[in-house]
Amino acid sequence: MKHIAFIKFSMHQMLILLCLALLLPLADLSAQGKKGGENRGGGQRQPAAQARPSGGGASNRPSGVSNNNNRPSPGNKQPAVNNSGNRNNNINNSGNRNNNNGNKNINSGNKNVNINNSHNNNNINVNINNSHNTVVRRNPYHPYTRPPYVYGGRRYYSYHPYYYHPYHPYYWGPVWHPWGFFVAALATTAIIISIENQQYHYDQGVYYMQTSNGYTVVPAPIGATITTLPPQTQTVVVNQTTNNYYYGGTYYEKSGTGYTVVPPTAGTIVENLPEGGKEVTVGGQKYVQVGETYYQPIQKDGKNMYEVTEVEDDDN
Numbered sequence: 478m479k480h481i482a483f484i485k486f487s488m489h490q491m492l493i494l495l496c497l498a499l500l501l502p503l504a505d506l507s508a509q510g511k512k513g514g515e516n517r518g519g520g521q522r523q524p525a526a527q528a529r530p531s532g533g534g535a536s537n538r539p540s541g542v543s544n545n546n547n548r549p550s551p552g553n554k555q556p557a558v559n560n561s562g563n564r565n566n567n568i569n570n571s572g573n574r575n576n577n578n579g580n581k582n583i584n585s586g587n588k589n590v591n592i593n594n595s596h597n598n599n600n601i602n603v604n605i606n607n608s609h610n611t612v613v614r615r616n617p618y619h620p621y622t623r624p625p626y627v628y629g630g631r632r633y634y635s636y637h638p639y640y641y642h643p644y645h646p647y648y649w650g651p652v653w654h655p656w657g658f659f660v661a662a663l664a665t666t667a668i669i670i671s672i673e674n675q676q677y678h679y680d681q682g683v684y685y686m687q688t689s690n691g692y693t694v695v696p697a698p699i700g701a702t703i704t705t706l707p708p709q710t711q712t713v714v715v716n717q718t719t720n721n722y723y724y725g726g727t728y729y730e731k732s733g734t735g736y737t738v739v740p741p742t743a744g745t746i747v748e749n750l751p752e753g754g755k756e757v758t759v760g761g762q763k764y765v766q767v768g769e770t771y772y773q774p775i776q777k778d779g780k781n782m783y784e785v786t787e788v789e790d791d792d793n
Contacts, residue, residue, distance in 0.1 A: 613770060613787050614742045618716040627791055628760035633771065634787040636744045640776040644756050644765045647749030649709055649725050652681045654694045655752040656768075661691040672698040682707030682724050696768060697727040697738045704735040715742045726751035726767055741770055743787035750783055 625632035626639070646655075654660070667680035677698055678685040684701070685692035710724040722729040722736060728745070729736040754767040765772045765783060772783035 612740055613785055614740050615787060616716055616742055616744050618718065619744055625789075626760070626762060628762075630791050631759075632789045632791050633759065633762075633764070633773070634743060634789070635773045635775070635784050637746075637773075637775040637777065637784055639762050640774055640781075641763055642774050642776070642781040644750065644754060644774075646752035646754065648752070649682070652683070652707075653725050654683055656694050656696055657753070658694040659688075659691055660685070660694075663692055670698075670701045670703075672700050677701065679703060682710075682727070699738055699740060702732060702735045702737045703729075706736055711747070713745050713747055715745055721745060723747050726753075741785045743785055745785045746775070746777060746782050747772075747785075748780065748782055 619636070621634050621636065623635065623638075625634045627633075663678055663685065664680055667678045667685070670677045670679050670684075675698070676687070677695070678687065678692060679701070684695055684697045686695050706722055706729065707724050710722050710729075713721050713723045713728075715721050719730070719742075721739065721742065722731075723745075728739050728741050730739045750765055750767055750772060754765045754772075756763050757766045757771075763774070764786065765774065771786040771788055773786045775782050775784050
């Protein structure tokens with residue numbers, strides 16, 4: 478029995494020893510795994526900690542990343558960025574196109590300037606014409622019986638006493654336009670009149686000068702002759718032997734070939750003045766200035782009228 482117990486004891490010990498033999502290697506592997514995990518974890522955290530302070534700069538990246546920067550395709554991307562720079566240049570070129578458009582605008586501005594210059598030329602012509610048109614002719618057949626009104630070194634001659642009434646521009650109808658009025662095209666009834674190598678376009682009592690964009694109304698040039706007077710033309714008495722024909726601020730005189738534009742004659746009385754005039758105060762009197770011509774407000778036969786005033790510098 479003792480022998481059998483010994484054998485049982487020995488078998489029990491052998492089982493324990495076998496279990497220990499199997500468990501000890503597993504414990505060693507677990508310990509090694511934990512140690513290896515700690516080493517691996519530290520190795521990962523340290524490079525990550527180094528990568529954060531670097532700010533993600535390409536120069537602090539591992540050599541593999543740097544090699545990526547040296548790859549040909551990213552190198553091609555570099556020129557692509559330059560191409561985007563070229564696109565920026567294209568944008569600049571588009572800017573240049575805009576500048577070209579700006580130049581076009583400038584050129585069109587120059588055209589506008591040219592237009593304005595043509596207007597200025599018109600104004601020069603207008604001034605010349607006005608200087609001709611507003612050099613009021615003295616009436617040799619009708620001497621003044623009244624002393625002139627003197628103010629500011631100038632003498633204002635008239636045949637009738639001053640009688641103020643407000644200036645109200647007169648409208649001669651839809652075909653009439655004041656000085657400076659612009660139209661893009663003229664009617665087929667317009668004709669060309671040439672005066673001193675300058676062409677004018679005439680249509681139904683209105684004179685135009687051509688600009689690059691259309692036509693601008695200007696004062697009637699002295700010497701222009703038309704064959705037919707426009708409707709609503711009024712006959713005005715200049716003196717005992719001469720009548721003028723008045724329409725839209727323009728005076729005509731009968732000539733052999735028709736009716737010729739002439740300057741206003743001092744003392745001529747008209748009922749209406751065109752748009753474009755302005756009231757000017759001269760001392761204690763008010764005149765209406767149309768171009769450079771002064772009209773004195775008067776009253777004749779109970780009607781408000783205007784008399785062409787002769788203005789001279791006072792030499793005394």
